[in-house]
Amino acid sequence: MGVKTMLRAIFPAPDHDHKRCTSTAIAHAEARCAARAQRLTPIRRHVLETLLASHNPLGAYEIIERMADKKGRPAPITVYRALDFLRDNGLVHRIESRNAFVACVHNHSGDALIVFLICERCGAVGESPGDAVAQALKASSRAAGFSPKSPLIEIVGICSHCRQR
Amino acid sequence: MGVKTMLRAIFPAPDHDHKRCTSTAIAHAEARCAARAQRLTPIRRHVLETLLASHNPLGAYEIIERMADKKGRPAPITVYRALDFLRDNGLVHRIESRNAFVACVHNHSGDALIVFLICERCGAVGESPGDAVAQALKASSRAAGFSPKSPLIEIVGICSHCRQR
DNA sequence: CGCTTCTTGCTGCAGTGCAACATAAAAAGG
DNA sequence: CCTTTTTATGTTGCACTGCAGCAAGAAGCG
Numbered sequence A, B: 001m002g003v004k005t006m007l008r009a010i011f012p013a014p015d016h017d018h019k020r021c022t023s024t025a026i027a028h029a030e031a032r033c034a035a036r037a038q039r040l041t042p043i044r045r046h047v048l049e050t051l052l053a054s055h056n057p058l059g060a061y062e063i064i065e066r067m068a069d070k071k072g073r074p075a076p077i078t079v080y081r082a083l084d085f086l087r088d089n090g091l092v093h094r095i096e097s098r099n100a101f102v103a104c105v106h107n108h109s110g111d112a113l114i115v116f117l118i119c120e121r122c123g124a125v126g127e128s129p130g131d132a133v134a135q136a137l138k139a140s141s142r143a144a145g146f147s148p149k150s151p152l153i154e155i156v157g158i159c160s161h162c163r164q165r
Numbered sequence C: 001c002g003c004t005t006c007t008t009g010c011t012g013c014a015g016t017g018c019a020a021c022a023t024a025a026a027a028a029g030g
Numbered sequence D: 001c002c003t004t005t006t007t008a009t010g011t012t013g014c015a016c017t018g019c020a021g022c023a024a025g026a027a028g029c030g
Helices: A003-010 A018-035 A042-054 A060-067 A076-088 A131-143 B003-010 B018-036 B042-054 B060-067 B076-088 B131-143
Strands: A092-095 A100-103 A114-119 A125-129 A152-158 B092-095 B100-103 B114-119 B125-129 B152-158
Touching (some): A003 A125, A018 A042, A042 A060, A060 A076, A060 A100, A076 A092, A114 B131, A125 B131, A131 B125, A131 B152, A152 B152, B003 B125, B042 B060, B060 B076, B060 B100, B092 B114
Parallel strands (some): A114 A152
Antiparallel strands (some): A114 A125, B114 B125
16 A cells, blocks of 8 residues: 555545545445444434535534525534434544534544544644554553543644645 | 652642642742743733632633632633633643643643543543653654644543542 | 334523723833 | 833623523334
8 A cells, every 4th residue: 555545545635536435434324323223314414414525624503504505504403413413423523622523434443542633724634543642542541540531632733735735 | 759659740639738739830830921021910820820729620611700709700801811821821721622721730841742631520630741642643643744733632531539439 | 003212493591712992001112 | 200012901792612401293113
């Protein structure tokens, strides 16, 4: 696997096959919900699609904006409830440092640590493999008698695409 | 340095000499502001003292509550401005995942990575040495062509004091 | 069909955070 | 010492975030 391919896997390149990556993610969401006997209702699917269409984190009210059509817009609580559902099922992550949400494009195995790399220039969010970081964190935590739980950390910086400009 | 001492350095024990740790922190704040030609005004000092008195992260409006007296309470913006000042000078950290603020009890050297260990039971926040984690993160980021900036990560879990109960 | 459970719609509100402008206080300069 | 400039605080107001609580509708099940 070349470097370029690897980068693509982490930060979605601007020119990637977006239609395909979206449909893959939706299919994955359907499969996961079916396996868990959860219902991916039209609203929930619509919220997920909205996030997938952006590839960048969106605030709740930004999602509402983008979901609006002639028939009006969903109420905030409606979107929040859909987001709760999607998060519970590992299909969406919340970016704490931005009060925003992003669709998950990977199959996370249970409790693996996730490292979000957030570009402060373009706002893109990449997910980095965090095994080594997880090890270091675990060791560091244990030294403090601490039992970590949340496998999710956020790092702000500049992404490869923005730096090359 | 024994383990117990080390733990104390990370999670303040419930029975530690709080008066002393507070006055030390205030003295440090004064020194740092003096060195930077910044003014630790009464309001800013009061906000810092409020945070120090808690040792746990406080929301902005919780700070306002605790600062209230017969003469009324500070306006939100007043507290936010003081918090901005204290953060700019490295005396206070913002806990993103909680929309809360905590007084910093260490002398952070410039750009060292800070790991916050947040106890989900008692809400206490400890700071863990993050050198190993920082190394792993740097390596992981570089693999993605990413230049990290914010040296601050938050881990939720159970602290040693709560687990022992 | 009737019951339970899940989902959505609706109203309302509490917490967060700051913009914009006015005023006071402190530092700098002559 | 007084003026000018900078810095800090006060005041009003508002936009955004997130959810509680209740009512109504839809889906699954015996």
